[in-house]
Amino acid sequence: MNNKDKKYILMFIFILFGLLTTVQFRSIVNSSKNKPSIAYEIDKLKKELDLEIAEGNRLREEIDFNLKKKESILKTFSSGNDNGQLTDQWETAKLYAGLTDVIGEGVVLTLNDATEKNPFQSSLSLLHSEDIYEVVNELKKAGAQAISINNERVLPTTEVVCAGPTIRVNRNRYAVPFEIKAIGDPKRLYSTFNDSIIFASLSAFGIRVDIKEVKNIEIPKYNGNLDNLLKGLEVANP
Amino acid sequence: MKYRNTIAITVICLIIGLAVAWQYKSVYNNKKTANVQNVTLEDLKDKLILEKKNNEELRSRNDTLNRELKEFEDAKGNIDLYEKNLRIEVEKANIIAGLTDVQGSGIIISISVNDTDFGWISSRDILEVINALRVAEANAIAVNNERIIAMTEISEVGNYLIINGVPMSSDKTFLIKAIVEPQKLDDSIKMLGSVFAKLEKDDMLSVEAEKVDSITIPKIEKNRPSFYFDYIKPSNK
Structure with missing residues (x-):
């Protein structure tokens, strides 16, 4: 060098x-x-x-x-x-x-995303708005008489829709976990949900679903502005 | 001497190599944190706008309430005003419960099966359309003239869909009526487009939607199972 x-x-x-x-x-x-x-x-x-x-x-x-x-x-x-x-x-x-707070027996459900990502399609391990309204429909089939999603009272106008990472219910946004309360015959609510296709498919993808019978469930009244729910409506042949 | 030089340069080069790698990583990390901060910033801005909008609505609602209370105070002893107000409140609750026939401008959607040998309408299809109508701010909905109330179920048993306990043949045409404010009609139909496309995807179903100036949606019949209230009691807190 x-x-x-x-x-x-x-x-x-x-x-x-x-x-x-x-x-x-x-x-x-x-x-x-x-x-x-x-x-x-x-x-x-x-x-x-x-x-x-x-x-x-x-x-x-x-x-x-x-x-x-x-x-x-x-x-x-x-x-x-x-x-x-x-x-x-x-x-x-x-x-x-649905404009009164109500109390009664029924079931309380909690839904949360899966703990592990699905190796094939990661969106399968997340909770979607369709899952929520399918679950709610299942409870209605089982004769629920009052339902709330994260304490938002389910009314005839209640929408459940994805808004980015959150889900919109009664025009308010919520993130997981979701707590769905339903008042009705607890046995019927429990067994109908347990036998449902939606429960089986959510469990299969690892979505955490928990349902339990509860004696005294309180479901709050609708908290939003009533006038929004009456827009465009007129009483016919009063 | 010859080897010492080479060794010295090798050591220096090694140190520089390490420094470069370390530096590169640090620059990359800096960029990453900056990105994360930008995301939080946008997120916060969105939340703030939403919160402000909500508060504006709350404020106007509160103002209306205050005005009404003031009217009550001014009209001490005016029985008519109290009675009128109370009747309005009863009617509002009855409309929301689905206990009155209602009318207004709206949308009529017809879903029909192209080939009844292979296709049928599923409960999921109807649920999706109803949910989309709710997102589009429809305030009254009926499927085949069954008023959709809070506890209305859509279930599927054999060749039938059951709504409010009423069986409907799932290979016949379904008519869904919804009342939407006139100024929101066009937006609503646009929003529904993606749901219709999904239903028509497999060429099993055809969906048509039509705007109408006035439709009537019937009230819920009180004997429907979705209208039982024997398990709930008002909670007096």
């Missing part, structure tokens, strides 16, 4: 060093330019989101309070005017419509 060779090798090494330093330098400059601002913005958005959620909860409480006030005014009037006849009609209609 002569001196000339050594020089070439050293030159080569220094070229590499130069490149290395440049890449390093640029990466540091870039990351220090981006990172703090993104982190800062995320922080800001999180705070803003928390504020909006708090505001939403406050509004919901206020609406609940006002609804109760309205109800009590109308009921007081009815008891003084027609011995509460209209109030009774109202209570019955609300029970039928």
Whole structure:
């Protein structure tokens, strides 16, 4: 090895060093330019989101309070005017419509994605909106009289649809796990579901399904805006 | 001397090699975290927009309620106003329960079987159409004039679909009526398109949808099994 060779090798090494330093330098400059601002913005958005959620909860409480006030005014009037006849009609209609909290015996189901990815098709190991409405339909077949999905009361208008990684129910979004409560004959609900095709196929793909009979199940009333459910409807031949 | 030089250069080259690999990895990782942060950022923005929209609706609902309460207060002793309001509330609940015939603009969907020797309409088909109509904000739905209420089941037994306890032959044409607000009709039909395409995929079924200015959807018959309430009690909290 002569001196000339050594020089070439050293030159080569220094070229590499130069490149290395440049890449390093640029990466540091870039990351220090981006990172703090993104982190800062995320922080800001999180705070803003928390504020909006708090505001939403406050509004919901206020609406609940006002609804109760309205109800009590109308009921007081009815008891003084027609011995509460209209109030009774109202209570019955609300029970039928899913606008009352109800209690009774039945089953509680929990559904969750599979713990392991399906080796052939990973989407098979996830819970889909079709699975949920098939399960709910199975409970209806078994004579359920009130159903809720993650405490969203199932009404005639209740949609179950994928919205990105979440599932939309009554216009609100939920992620797994799903808890479905159904009031009815517990034995019939349990056995109908256990014998169903949907239960067999969900279990086959490893989706975690659990069903148990429960004595006192509480299912909340519909919590959204009633007027949305009446849009476009007129009573025919009253 | 000859060997020492070579060894020194080899060691230096090794160190540089390691440094390059390490550097490369660190740059790659930096990029990855930046991407993750961007995703969270977009996610947060979406959530914020959704939350703001929800709050706006809640606010307007609360304002309406406050206005109504104010009216009640101003109209102390005005029996008519109270009675009118109470009757409206009863009617709203009755409509949602499915206890009144309702009318409005809407969609009529007909699903028919092309060749009854091979094809039939399955409960899954009907469930999918009904769910899609709900997503399209249809507020009243009937299948072959059976009103779909909260607990309406769609089951399949032999050659029949059973809806509200009523058997319907699964190789005959099914008529599904839905009431949708007039301004949402076009969007709704577009949204239903993908579901129709799915039903027609195997050439077993034909689906037709038609917009109508006014349709009537019948109320639920009270003797239907989907209208039993003997297991539920109001919970008085």
